[in-house]
Amino acid sequence: MASIKIRAKAKDGVTTVKTLMSHPMETGLRKDSKTGEKIPAHHITEVTAEHNGNVVMTANWGGAISKNPYLSFKFKGAASGDKIKISWVDNMGKGDSAEAAIK
């Protein structure tokens, strides 16, 4: 299941990473319009970015990140062709990861 899309581009020594993940990101506050019952919280809690095996960034997320989250960040010290790995874990213990080469 490819739930993560990664675009990483190195320019002038700075790598810009853009990722899109597909996830419902339920806050736990929303109610089902038919039954009136609360929809349980289901959101990504942690996103980790690794460059050649070293963690460059960790994001802690609450339910207030939009559905199908977008995340972009920049870091130095990577060359084109290096691997960038993004992984996420949600509050139900599920997770996914994907790897892409830096352009």
Place this chain on the structure above:
Amino acid sequence: MNLLRRKFLKTATFVGAAVTVGAGALVPQRAIGAYMKAAFEAKDVNGALSASLGSDQHSASDAIKLKAPDIAENGAVVPVTVSSTMSNVDAISIVAEANASPLTSTYQLSAACEPYVSTRIKMGKTSNVIAVVKADGKLYSSTKEVKVTIGGCGG
């Protein structure tokens, strides 16, 4: 029969206590580098900042650029970009003041990272969005009001 009931209650209490102790012992472990549950459960801005960045004392700074729309027509998707010209930035938190749990996200940046994050957040209603940057152990912030018009035809 009564005795049996006593015994049962005693055992139940004991098990309950053991569970509580177990959970308590887990908390400090999770706090180090792990998911900051308490920070996201905090109901006010100061609580959220203390739990995520270790302090609620922050001063406004021009060195932080917070990019967010003036008017968000859809509160479910508000693009927010935080960047800074500071050095030694090791964490960034994005807070939506009026949300039920104000902390939207917090980012731990390694030394290789540029002080830049961009994401999309949800906002329940019009309020301030605060970007808090931790640099050299101190907190600096930048605030911007975002008007949320849900289901309307724009502002």
